Amino acid sequence: MKGLKLAVAILTLGTLAIASPSEAKNLSQNQQTQPSQIIAQTPTPPASNSTVSNHLKRGIEKFQSKNYSGAIEDFNQALKLEPKNTSAYVGRGAARFLLEQFQAAKSDFDTALEITPDIAYAHYFRGFTNYALKNKPAAIADLRKASTLFQKEGNQELAQKADSAAKQIETN
Template structure:
């Protein structure tokens, strides 16, 4: 497997303003630039350049709040690289932004099936579960995200997950 840096994509992702409802809105708005730098391992592909282009464009479209177009781009990545966790993450964020919470959860589930230690997948699925009124599942996902972020040395992200857990427990 080849490694490549998705810093550009993650920088775009970090500026996405996801509009939330209910208690998730107050939790999420406390999250400044959740993602900074992530390195991914992606299977070799004869269409790797196309997949990277669709992935970047998908995150750009999320930033522009063109959620349907973003989801279409992430679907193209999935056709080219079915195990690309970032395509499922982006697709989940698009569905979340469209308030298609069940679809978003399924997208995050797919990312986590491929990569069970994908902290960002747990983090975002936690907020999605909160929107689906599954507070227990939200807390479990955020706790897992916090543990994985801590293990990776991403202590700021671990703290954000812990703070979200505290707010959910108090609500």
């Protein structure tokens, strides 16, 4: 499976202004999240034991309950046991994004994409993270890549939303 279903669907983007990092967070918060699907949708090496899966599951549960710091702790534990677990990197990145730790979030998405380059959701979230970091060209590139990957996966709805977000950023 190629994507992380820690999905966000953009509502109405309206006019995007490159003013503050909180705007990117607000943009992403106007979207629906489905963190329970992280493990099922993200390509990751096989878990060495059930302990990694347990940490991931607890991280997802904490994320769902908006305990982002707690989720980060569990994703950290999973990464201690399995340093190349892309699910943990993307989950931790999403939690860090919502805590407005944008540079740390970007680092997590970068690492996930170094391990597995074609994770649509990692590109998608990194696009919004780059936007928060005021890197408009990188945000547009990531969102376009996400759109292409979503199309390959057959997820036309998210492909369109990623493309629309890239166009909105580009015109501002």
